[in-house]
Amino acid sequence: MKFVFDLDGTICFKGQPVSEEILTCLNNLENEGHEVIFASARPIRDMLPVLHSRFHQHTLIGGNGSLISQNGKLVYAKEFDQQTLTQILSFIKKYGATYLIDSDWDYAYTGPIDHPILLNVDADKLANCVSVGELRSIVKILLLTAADMEQLAEQLHTLPVVVHTHRNENVLDVSPQHIDKWNALQTLGVKAGEYIAFGNDANDISMFKHALHTVMIGNHVDLAPHAKDSIVLDELCEKGIIDRLKELAKEYRVVISR
Known part of the structure; x- marks a missing residue:
């Protein structure tokens, strides 16, 4: 079985790396024959600092589905078409908006120097x-x-864009048309009902809709209708994630040929 994990607010918290306890659990999933995929709003370069290097060769979906990395190499990137980009930039100018704009690797930033988002941007100076x-x-x-x-x-x-509103941070997250995490999974050849998804926010809705089983971390009003299972976001959250993963690994046990 494929297990697809969002990062921030799902298996890592407050900008800190994924804990060794969860990473070990993910390794155990793989040892039992399951596949682990990460799917984040972060671009690939910002996924790497919160994942131990032993996971850097895994399939990484970044930018809400606009980027895919496999075996440490970028294999897919979907950019805005020039006409749409020109219109977005005109709106930015009209409303005096500040931004974090990502290419497939480098970025442009005009926001406040103390904005919390900076804690998650290019932490490893890549x-x-x-x-x-x-x-x-x-x-x-x-x-x-x-x-x-x-x-x-x-x-x-x-x-013709995809817009997510992150209410907690009061920011607008804009991606090219038809770009979301489910679209990226399809690009990888994943079919509906072939994976289990863990997420916590509106940008996880697309992959929740097509998953065999879904686990929501915390409580998001828009994601909740698509979640079959949930884990309370409290001091016992990581233990709850690990326990649930062990249960799901047994429920969807893979027969490994020797």
């Missing part, structure tokens, strides 16, 4: 922060502040 005009392709846009964020969101919804 990329370059450049002007937006210097980015060779643009795969994901986070809008951090604006003169009128609500009106900006309405304008974005008129474009």
Whole structure:
């Protein structure tokens, strides 16, 4: 069975790396014949610091599905088309929005110097922060502040893009049209009902809709209708995740040929 994991708020918390206890549990899943895939809103470069290096060769879905890395190499990147990008940039100018804009590796940043998002950006200094005009392709846009964020969101919804609103951070997360985590799984050849998904936010809805079994961490009003199972986000959350993974590994046991 394939197990697909979101990262932030699902198996890692407050910007800290995935704990060794959870990583060991994931290794045990693989030893029992299951496959582990990670699917995050983070671009690939920002997934690496929260995953131990022994997982860097795994299948990594980044940028909400706009990027895929396998065996340590980027194998898929979906960028905004030029017309749509030009319109987004015009809205950014119109509403005085600040942003974190990602290419397949480098990024552009104009937000506040103390914005919490910076804690998760290029922690290992793997990329370059450049002007937006210097980015060779643009795969994901986070809008951090604006003169009128609500009106900006309405304008974005008129474009051929995918927009997620992260309510806790009050940011708009914009991806190219048809890009989401389920789309990326399909690109990898994964079919509906062939995987178990763990997530915590609205950007996990697409992969929850097509999973065999779903586990929500915490309680998200939009994700909850698509979750078959949930784990309370408290001090016992990691133990709950590990216990549930052990149960699911047995329930969907894989017969390994020797």
